[in-house]
Amino acid sequence: MPDEIADIGNLSRRNILKTVGAAGLTLGGIAGATSIQAQDTGMEEQLSTLDGQDRFNVEYADERGAERAKAVAEEVIYDIDPLNTVTIEASPEGLQELSEADPIEFIEADPRYRTGLPPQEIRVHDPDGQIVPWGVDRIGAPVAHEKGIRGETSHVAVINTGIDSTHEDLSASVGEGVAFTPCQGDCDAPWDDDHGHGTHVAGTIGALDNQLGVLGVAPETTLHAAKVLNQNGIGFASDVALGILWTAVQGYDVANMSLGGPFSPLVQAAVEFASEQGVLLISSAGNEAGPVSYPASADEVLAVSATTSDDELAWFSNFGPEIELAAPGVDVLSTFPNDNYGVLSGTSMASPHVSGTGALLMALGFTAGEARTFMMETAEDIGLPPEEQGAGLVNAAAVATHLKNKQEKSKTTH
Incomplete structure (x- = not known):
């Protein structure tokens, strides 16, 4: 440990x-089964x-x-x-x-947990200046940014393969980290990313607004790495449970879990513990085109399915009654280790859109429960069945509307 x-x-x-x-x-x-x-x-x-x-x-x-x-x-x-x-x-x-x-x-x-991405090749991309990825734009995050809502003061734990702590588009936002499986190779911190998946997830949540690379949903949030998966994207349930527990102990606002595995009593106990302590828990639904995987299927966790740029359910996305929100998850451009950028698809790419939106809300003083309810109530109905979209596509632009309404109400009462 x-x-x-x-x-x-x-x-x-x-x-x-x-x-x-x-x-x-x-x-x-x-x-559980084991x-x-x-x-x-x-x-x-x-x-x-x-x-x-x-x-x-x-x-x-x-x-x-x-x-x-x-x-x-x-x-x-x-x-x-x-x-x-x-x-x-x-x-x-x-x-x-x-x-x-x-x-x-x-x-x-x-049991072992893993990233579980659908079959694909990573496409490296070299942005000229700063790009707003289509998913960040689709959920309306720039609308919130224009109103000054950027996630400042919020803290998001990325429970995954680690985060590249020196990436040009992330380093200024990276806070503390912990490694339950150590980084292998040339690592600046034990919790650095020796796989790539965690860094990609982190970029969608909080890539900086610095005229470089890509823009995240919450560019002023603080990102924290809980490295629970190794260089092959695999880790033990005990590592995952400790990553969740560490997030709660640190008092962070949001935990993004773009991973999955068998039901585990230990992981479930950690999930319940973190939920009781006010952590907003968000997880990818899985990529088997079948039932929602664990821990996304837990009641305490907000399960996210993946959609295409045409607002259709991604061919690989899991679905079921546990789905609460949908988010962009196909051909998502984000950060990759060593100042690189890459395109990936998966529900792992969808859940950080929701985590970033959660960070925007919690920076405004929402509790985890309030943020979860707000995102459900303001989600955009994109016409898919509830088991595919849940309440609908996550709507970061609605955060700006909320703030505007709150400000106008404040003016009328003074």
Whole structure:
């Protein structure tokens, strides 16, 4: 675990860890396809689902459970005290012993999460001056910018492959970062981007208005990197959970999760924790042209589908009743490592349009719940079924209208 969160209980900007009990973080009764309840009947059969795994998330009921888990561990990878969970490496024999312990709530094979982009080639682009990407323009972000609404004072965590901290179009907006999987190669920070996906996402959210490259939805927001995916765009659920938890501990406003994987009780606990602490959680719906993936499918998370420049659902976009908003996700131009720019498609490219809009709202004093409701109520109906567009296309221009109405109302009352 990185030094800055080795003692995560001492990091709280909002002093949130003393409120764990109030947050309602109980995992008893939650089970995923690769998790087991320690006292369930049929334990032998359930243990067989974890064969071939050696990395596990273990949630315990009390300190006795924590001690038992650590005692059988060949290695303790994470001690996630706020969620009563440890991530360990253990042998089959150790796992069997642990599963029979009363203070153990569940054992989950630590699943892998990934970027999951649809098949494509990255097209490198060299902008001449500054370009407003079509998606940023389509949702009306420049209208908000003209009214001085640029996301200043807001903070967005990009929970992904990292951010290129020295990129010409991002560096002035990049704040703190943390790496749960370290950057490989020539990296200026442990949480730098050795893949490209996270930097692309970050640019759509907050690329600077500096006459270079591209313009982001919220060009004055502060971007923070939680590097949870490696150079191949893959990470463990425990890494993702810690990225979410870190975002809440730091007190950031928005968490963009352009990633997906199997349901995980640990990730769900982190999602619930962050939601209780007022983080606006936004995630890509997935790119399998099927059901909405996790964590986008969680109730606490705003799920985003991807649309084309013709306002059609992208061929790859997942869909379903969990979709709340749609956003541009095809041929999206954004930042790429080493002062490059590239075009990518995916719901991963759609969700940062919503995260940027959320940043604009939270910079105006909206709470996470208020921002989520506002975006739903002001979304543009583009004529797609609700399971494809949710409430509609996210509408950043509506933020400017809101501010204008608020100012006019203020004038009439004085």
